[in-house]
Amino acid sequence: MKSETIEKYSPYISFNRAEWSNLQATQISLNDIDLKSLQGINECLSLKEITEIYLPLSQLVNLYYSSTRELHKTRNAFLNDKTKKVPYIIGIAGSVAVGKSTTARIIQYLISRWADQPKVELVTTDGFLYPNEKLESKGLMKKKGFPESYDVAKLFRFLSELKSGRADVYAPVYSHLKYDVLIGENQDLCQPDVVIVEGINVLQPPKHKKKGVKSFVSDFFDFSLYIDADETDIESWYKERFHLLRRTAFKNPESYFDKFAKISEHAASQVADRIWSETNRVNLIENILPTKNRADLILKKGKRHAVTEIKVRKL
Numbered sequence: 001m002k003s004e005t006i007e008k009y010s011p012y013i014s015f016n017r018a019e020w021s022n023l024q025a026t027q028i029s030l031n032d033i034d035l036k037s038l039q040g041i042n043e044c045l046s047l048k049e050i051t052e053i054y055l056p057l058s059q060l061v062n063l064y065y066s067s068t069r070e071l072h073k074t075r076n077a078f079l080n081d082k083t084k085k086v087p088y089i090i091g092i093a094g095s096v097a098v099g100k101s102t103t104a105r106i107i108q109y110l111i112s113r114w115a116d117q118p119k120v121e122l123v124t125t126d127g128f129l130y131p132n133e134k135l136e137s138k139g140l141m142k143k144k145g146f147p148e149s150y151d152v153a154k155l156f157r158f159l160s161e162l163k164s165g166r167a168d169v170y171a172p173v174y175s176h177l178k179y180d181v182l183i184g185e186n187q188d189l190c191q192p193d194v195v196i197v198e199g200i201n202v203l204q205p206p207k208h209k210k211k212g213v214k215s216f217v218s219d220f221f222d223f224s225l226y227i228d229a230d231e232t233d234i235e236s237w238y239k240e241r242f243h244l245l246r247r248t249a250f251k252n253p254e255s256y257f258d259k260f261a262k263i264s265e266h267a268a269s270q271v272a273d274r275i276w277s278e279t280n281r282v283n284l285i286e287n288i289l290p291t292k293n294r295a296d297l298i299l300k301k302g303k304r305h306a307v308t309e310i311k312v313r314k315l
């Protein structure tokens with residue numbers, strides 16, 4: 001089949017990098033401090049990538065956001081409804097190590113620079129994992145990140161509270177240092193305009209076995225993104241990050257993984273190989289990749305995280 005025909009019958013329109021970066025996005029000035037805070041532990045993220053890929057993306061999200069706000073006003077006038085606007089929720093899905101947190105940080109930053117300077121909160125679904133104690137008792141420690149390792153009912157309650165317009169909403173917090181949920185610690189979401197919910201599970205369907213939960217997490221999303229890349233690239237990013245963490249965060253004696261900072265490079269590579277192939281790769285194939293085509297926008301990355309293709313759902 002010719003590619004034009006495939007495109008015609010696809011629910012997405014597709015842009016290559018050059019087409020996307022030629023879209024007329026409003027430019028903003030970024031300085032070195034902004035870039036450093038967006039890079040996190042890795043210095044590969046470039047200003048060029050932000051300008052060519054993430055600025056047009058932020059502008060497109062702004063179009064959707066503005067039309068939702070407009071719809072809210074006209075709908076309220078028509079229904080004579082006085083309900084205040086509720087937060088606009090953006091979901092970001094994709095494999096472990098594909099770059100969800102980094103993308104979420106970039107988008108959070110760019111949205112906060114829109115003309116009306118919305119208040120943007122970032123929430124990761126790690127906080128909704130069951131505590132290690134419970135995962136251990138259920139034999140799920142090697143299934144962290146799989147659908148059954150999350151308290152989905154708690155995630156639903158949190159999203160319902162946000163979308164009800166409640167003023168005081170709290171999200172549970174996960175520590176990568178402790179490799180566990182921090183009991184008693186909460187992220188206070190104080191009346192945000194936009195909330196970015198990032199996690200491997202955000203486009204997954206409900207578990208039918210469990211009674212009561214029938215909706216999708218993504219029912220609460222106004223816009224959703226899936227970050228995609230070839231499995232071999234994601235695997236190498238996972239392993240690179242593992243080795244980088246060995247030289248940094250794992251050295252902290254409080255780190256759950258401090259034992260991995262003390263072993264040889266070769267032994268550490270074997271550990272990373274095992275965690276990737278037994279846990280994260282299986283989860284990607286069985287539970288994450290099948291959710292890709294539920295997203296409103298798919299960002300496909302190539303080598304060194306450079307975005308090569310962007311697909312936007314047709315309206």
Ligand SMILES: Nc1ncnc2c1ncn2[C@@H]1O[C@H](COP(=O)(O)OP(=O)(O)O)[C@@H](O)[C@H]1O
Binds near residue numbers: 044103237241
């Ligand atoms: N756009 C990007 N450019 C360069 N490096 C990136 C980019 N996105 C992610 N990374 C790097 O890839 C690794 C995984 O990214 P991260 O955001 O932690 O993934 P996730 O949240 O999906 O697990 C990290 O080392 C991160 O610094």
Ligand SMILES: CC(C)(COP(=O)(O)O)[C@@H](O)C(=O)NCCC(=O)O
Binds near residue numbers: 100144145200
């Ligand atoms: C807690 C996580 C499931 C969350 O993944 P993330 O949303 O950070 O991509 C992941 O970091 C994890 O711990 N996976 C289990 C195997 C591993 O240690 O990588």
